[in-house]
Structures are given as structure tokens and as C-alpha cells.
Amino acid sequence: MWYNNILETIGNTPLVKLNIVTKPLKGTILAKIETTNPGNSIKDRMALKMIEDAEQAGLLKPGGTIIEGTSGNTGMGLAMAAVVKGYHCIFTTTDKQSKEKIDALRAFGAEVIVCPTNVDPEDPRSYYSVSSRLEKEVPNAWKANQYDNLSNTQAHYEQTGPEIWEQTEGKITHLVVGVGTGGTISGTAKYLKEMNPNIKVWGIDTYGSIFKKYKETGIFDKSEIYPYITEGIGEDFLPENVNFDVIDLFEKVTDKDAALMTRDLARKEGIFAGNSAGAAVAGLLQLGNELKDDDVVVVIFHDHGSRYMGKMYNEDWLRERGFLKDEKLTAKSILKRRANQDIVTVDVKQSVLETFNIMKSLNISQIPLTQQGMVVGKVTEADILNALLDNPSLKSAEVESIASKPFPFVDLNMSIDKISTLIDKDTQAVLVEDEFGRINIITQYDIISAISEI
Structure with missing residues (x-):
């Protein structure tokens, strides 16, 4: 058996039981491993669905250009489909996204424009605004608009929800999903709640996002919004794909807890998943x-650790x-x-001979130069x-007349290692500012001494 193209391999992803990181929990915890999709993320599902619906509606014409604001995964799905179907792609993304995601999009021939986070x-520099402007400027263009395009939700209603129901033999009691565009949780939850209204749906949010407070109060509170590190979940606006009616509650997870759990999934479960999976398990x-002993929980693992x-x-x-x-030397x-060692410095106005005499008396081979208390160079x-x-x-x-560039600060x-x-x-040395604001020098000798003590 073979497939006619790579798009036919999307879906039918496995459920895998978690054993170590969820040991404190009651019930059976299952991960829906969406990394087995050809683009290594769950976004392949909705990307193809949005394109197919746009084609049927006459919005996306042969040879057209697909434009989207994306954190990487949706762009990957769109770019992959575009290659097969013969479209061009221009994506806007934010400067907080990992370099690997941006490089992956470019590997498919897409143009990527990086915008400030x-x-x-509404700012004209935002990746939402830039993508909307490009849709108007580029001939024969179609913007996928994953946040408000309800084909996103429909893809998961038609695919992800039925797969989970079948794979758990209808025994699922809880669905846990990191919420970004809202399509995954809303479409999957809608299907599962139609099959069993008692299924609990928990959305995972991040600090700096508005979802949790909006769900609980109905208030869009801009004071909740601030920059965060976690990728793939949380928003500073309300996408139309987020159906709050099918989400029972939101739980916020810190950047630190999400990052460390992402790492633990690889180290303790052997599952190389992305940041939103770590956030979902931490939540x-x-x-x-x-949870109770007989509960069956499904957690969506959106994308790949690479x-x-x-x-x-x-x-x-x-x-x-x-x-x-500090698990290793820093x-x-x-x-x-x-x-404790007080760092010795020399003012740039001192003479070369005075500087040499100071170095000789202290038996040191290099010394930082300062000007009005600031390190501006060095002499060896x-x-x-x-x-x-x-x-x-x-x-x-x-001495400044013979100075070389300053030691780097770390x-x-x-x-x-770094x-x-x-x-x-x-x-031959680096400078570091300690917790008290004091400048310290670390030399090759210090590094060798530290290593030898291990």
C-alpha cells in the first residue's frame, strides 16, 4: 500500500500512556502524539482543511499565494500542502518564536517575515497586521486566518475528536489541551461532548494571556497581558475559534514549569515533544x-521537540x-x-609603565581598563x-593607546562549556557581574581549577 502524496498521511495519530511524569495522578493519562503527522504537528490537520475549504469556496485560486500569521506549526502545514498543490506562501511570525520553526518554514520555500512580539x-508592526496588509497588497492572495477561520475548529471536529473517541473506546473522561487559536480544543471538545456531555475539558493557559480570566469573569482585562516565553498557547485577544462554552475551565502554567516539564517528557517518558505539551502536562x-482512579485523561501533544x-x-x-x-559548572x-577576589583594574589614563608595574606586583598577565568606573578595554x-x-x-x-577590546561579559x-x-x-578571561553588582574576572586558571575539583 502507498499514499498518493504526503497529505494523505495526516491524522490517525497514536495514543500513548504516560507512566513517570504523571505518577502522582490517579487515573490513566494518555498522550495524543500529534508529532507523527508529516509536518510533525497537529496543525497539519487544520491547515489542509482550511486550504480545501478555501478552494471549494473559490477563495484560493490556482497559482495563488497563501498568507498567514503563524508561530511556525500552522505555517509548516500550509507550506507542505502548498508544495503539493502548487501555491506560494508568505508567513509573518514573532521574534519570540524559535529559530528552528522559522528555518523549517523556509526549508519548504516559504517567505518568512519576523515581527516584534x-x-x-492592532499595531501595524504586529504579525497579525502585517499579514492582513500583505493580503491586500499581494495579487491573487488568500489569508488563512487560523484564529478566526472556523475550518480550523471543523478539522478537529471531523478528525481529532472521532479518533480519540474510537481509540479510548468511548471511555475518555477528561480532555486537556493547550489553547492558542482555540481550534484544537473547541473542535475536539464539541465532538466529544456530543458523544458524552459529562466529559470534562480543561484548557491550559499561560501567565500573560487573557483566556482564564475571560472564561471566569467575561472581562477582557488588558492588565493580564504581558510578554511570556511559552510558545503555542495563550493570546492577547479573543480568536473566534475559541468556543468558551465547550471548555469547562482554564488553568495557567508558568513559563518555567512548562519548559521544565517539556524537558522531563523527553528524559522520563522518551517523548520528544514541544513546549505546549510540557505546559499541558504541568497544568x-x-x-x-x-481526578479519580477510573478516569481516562487525554492530553494533546501538539508538536515536535526538534x-x-x-x-x-x-x-x-x-x-x-x-x-x-547548577547541575553543572556555571x-x-x-x-x-x-x-573572594577583588578585581584589579587600571584607569585608561595611567601610563603603560605604571600598568605593567601593577601587573608585575600582583603577578597577573592581563588587566581590565576602566573609564569613569566602566570597563572599556583590557591590556595583556x-x-x-x-x-x-x-x-x-x-x-x-x-595605557589606552595600546588597549585591546575588553573581556566579554557573561x-x-x-x-x-559556553x-x-x-x-x-x-x-584569556571573561567578566561577570555577581548578585551584589560587583564585577568579577574568570580566567583560564579559574576554569581549570574548577574542573579539576569535580
Whole structure:
């Protein structure tokens, strides 16, 4: 048996029991693994449905251009279908999205325009507004509009809901879904509640999004809106695809809990899933007291971990945001391991000879230069030697005349591996500001000493 094209492989994704991360919970917890779709996400379903409905309605014509504002996954589904069907694609996205998602879209031949995250949807710079403008400017263009295009919801009513019902033999008691456009949860929930009105539907939201408060109060509170890291869920407006009537409650999850659970899914369950899956499982754990022994819970795992290699699966990224403790050496742990050392600096106006004498008396081979208290450069023994070999009279010149670029500053949470990549024959140390605002220097010797103590 074979398929006529890649689009025919969309759907029929497996249900997999979670065993470790959900151990504290009662009931049976099943993950709907949408990464087995050809575009590695659940968005393949609705992308194809939106295109097919637009074709039937005469909105998308042969050789046309598909335009969409997308965080990556919907764009992937649209781009994949466009290749098969012969359309062009222009996507707008936000600068908080992972580089892997943007590169994947471009791999399919799509044009990607990156827009700022921290602006209102109505702002002409937002990825919503830019995509709407392009729809008017580009000839023979059609905007998919995944947020308000109800074909999004319909795809999950026709596919995802029936699949879950059949796979659980009608035993499902709870559906847990991270909510972004709202199509997945609304379409799936509508079908499942038609089959059994007692099924509970829990939407997972993030701090910085308006869904939870709107569901509970009916108030669109702009004070709830602020930037967040979690990708794929939450919004700062109300998409038409979010059907609040079929969602029983919303639970908010922090960026940290979502990121760490995403990582745990790979390490403890062997499931390489995306950020929204981590958020959904973290949210389920927060709601765990609601579950009983005979409950059957289905959690949607939207997309694949490969799109988050530079973020949730990158330990330096996690440390820089304070999400991960010092499991391995960092700038902070190196400072803790050695005795307190006051950094020695030289003002740029001191002479070359004075600087050399200070270095000699302290037995150091490099020293930062400051100007009005700010680090602006450095001088090494090699800098002084080379300068005096060229011109011995420079010994009385101001040291800034022979200065080289300053030592790089690093974050306290930067790993020793990353620090080591910054140190070479020209840069023999790095600077770091500690919790008290003091500048510290970390040299090659400090790194070697820290490693040898492990």
C-alpha cells in the first residue's frame, strides 16, 4: 500500500500512556502524539482543511499565494500542502518564536517575515497586521486566518475528536489541551461532548494571556497581558475559534514549569515533544486533585521537540532564565568555589609603565581598563611587549593607546562549556557581574581549577 502524496498521511495519530511524569495522578493519562503527522504537528490537520475549504469556496485560486500569521506549526502545514498543490506562501511570525520553526518554514520555500512580539495586535508592526496588509497588497492572495477561520475548529471536529473517541473506546473522561487559536480544543471538545456531555475539558493557559480570566469573569482585562516565553498557547485577544462554552475551565502554567516539564517528557517518558505539551502536562498536574482512579485523561501533544532545540532543550538557555539549577559548572558556581577576589583594574589614563608595574606586583598577565568606573578595554603582557618592541617611548604613554577590546561579559548562569568557547589566545578571561553588582574576572586558571575539583 502507498499514499498518493504526503497529505494523505495526516491524522490517525497514536495514543500513548504516560507512566513517570504523571505518577502522582490517579487515573490513566494518555498522550495524543500529534508529532507523527508529516509536518510533525497537529496543525497539519487544520491547515489542509482550511486550504480545501478555501478552494471549494473559490477563495484560493490556482497559482495563488497563501498568507498567514503563524508561530511556525500552522505555517509548516500550509507550506507542505502548498508544495503539493502548487501555491506560494508568505508567513509573518514573532521574534519570540524559535529559530528552528522559522528555518523549517523556509526549508519548504516559504517567505518568512519576523515581527516584534511586544506590540498590540492592532499595531501595524504586529504579525497579525502585517499579514492582513500583505493580503491586500499581494495579487491573487488568500489569508488563512487560523484564529478566526472556523475550518480550523471543523478539522478537529471531523478528525481529532472521532479518533480519540474510537481509540479510548468511548471511555475518555477528561480532555486537556493547550489553547492558542482555540481550534484544537473547541473542535475536539464539541465532538466529544456530543458523544458524552459529562466529559470534562480543561484548557491550559499561560501567565500573560487573557483566556482564564475571560472564561471566569467575561472581562477582557488588558492588565493580564504581558510578554511570556511559552510558545503555542495563550493570546492577547479573543480568536473566534475559541468556543468558551465547550471548555469547562482554564488553568495557567508558568513559563518555567512548562519548559521544565517539556524537558522531563523527553528524559522520563522518551517523548520528544514541544513546549505546549510540557505546559499541558504541568497544568494537568496542578489540577490532579480533581481526578479519580477510573478516569481516562487525554492530553494533546501538539508538536515536535526538534523545534525547540535552541530553547527548552538547551541547558544554557534554561540557566540564563533561572529555570535550571547548577547541575553543572556555571560562572556563578566557579565564583563560589574560589576565595573572594577583588578585581584589579587600571584607569585608561595611567601610563603603560605604571600598568605593567601593577601587573608585575600582583603577578597577573592581563588587566581590565576602566573609564569613569566602566570597563572599556583590557591590556595583556603581550600587548605591552609588542608595543614596547615597536616603540620603547610608549612606556610613558597613556595605557589606552595600546588597549585591546575588553573581556566579554557573561551571565552568572552561563555554563562552563559556553564560557570556554569565549576564551582563546586573544581573550584569556571573561567578566561577570555577581548578585551584589560587583564585577568579577574568570580566567583560564579559574576554569581549570574548577574542573579539576569535580
